[in-house]
Amino acid sequence: MRPDDVARAVAGQEAVVVSLGISQRRVGLVPRPTREGPPYVCEAGTGNVIAAMQAAGVVRLVCVTSFGVGDTRAAAPLLFRFVFRLFMRAVMADKERQERLVKASGLDWTLVQPVGLTDRPATGHWVTSTSGKAGRSMVSRADLGAFIAAEVAQRRHIRETVAFSG
Numbered sequence: 394m395r396p397d398d399v400a401r402a403v404a405g406q407e408a409v410v411v412s413l414g415i416s417q418r419r420v421g422l423v424p425r426p427t428r429e430g431p432p433y434v435c436e437a438g439t440g441n442v443i444a445a446m447q448a449a450g451v452v453r454l455v456c457v458t459s460f461g462v463g464d465t466r467a468a469a470p471l472l473f474r475f476v477f478r479l480f481m482r483a484v485m486a487d488k489e490r491q492e493r494l495v496k497a498s499g500l501d502w503t504l505v506q507p508v509g510l511t512d513r514p515a516t517g518h519w520v521t522s523t524s525g526k527a528g529r530s531m532v533s534r535a536d537l538g539a540f541i542a543a544e545v546a547q548r549r550h551i552r553e554t555v556a557f558s559g
Contacts, residue, residue: 394434394437394441395441396441396444396445399441399445400444400448400449403442403445403446403449403451404445406451408454408455408545409442409446409453409454410454410455410456410457410541410545411438411439411442411454411455411457412456412457413435413439413457414434414435414484415434415484433487433490435458435487435491436487436491436494439456439491439494439495446498446500447499452500452501453501453545453548454498454500454501454502455505455541455545456491456492456495456502456503456504456505457507457537457541458488458491458492458504458505458506459485459488459506460556460557461506462488462489462506463489463504463506463554464506464525464554465506465525465527465556467525468525468526468527468556492554496552501548501551502551502552503544503551503553503554503555504553504554505537505540505541505544505555505557506554506555506556506557507532507557507558508527508529508531508532508556508557508559509530509531509532510533510534511531511532511533511534512533512534513533514533514535515533515536515538519532519536519537519540519557519558520556520557520558520559521540521555521556521557522556522558523553523554525554527556528558528559529558529559530558530559533559536559540557
């Protein structure tokens with residue numbers, strides 16, 4: 394959230410990965426945002442990162458948002474859309490604004506939209522789709538990290554949105 398700190402971190406890098414959000418807790422089966430972090434952290438933080446990248450001449454950006462936002466909104470199951478609208482409206486609106494900033498940035502971006510994330514060990518198996526199709530509704534953070542590392546290195550999905558699932 395501090396542009397000067399972000400600029401120092403971005404300077405000299407070949408690529409940047411953005412994975413922002415606010416803490417969530419579960420109330421029954423439903424994730425609810427806590428008050429840890431402003432409701433606009435994705436939009437504001439990503440805006441700071443994009444500005445720093447443009448100033449430093451860094452062009453490769455991989456940004457993690459959420460399945461059910463932007464290009465995958467229509468692909469999300471009805472239950473997901475209901476939960477998002479009822480319980481996570483502000484969080485998802487922040488992710489929507491974040492995606493618009495990324496797409497308008499002129500950078501070599503990739504949007505990665507994971508389904509529900511778990512803390513389970515990596516499996517090495519996942520499903521990616523640029524058409525919005527998803528496999529299982531949960532996937533490990535470790536697998537997501539492996540995919541992001543490969544995407545930074547291999548640059549397979551320049552200016553594409555990738556649905557990421559188990």
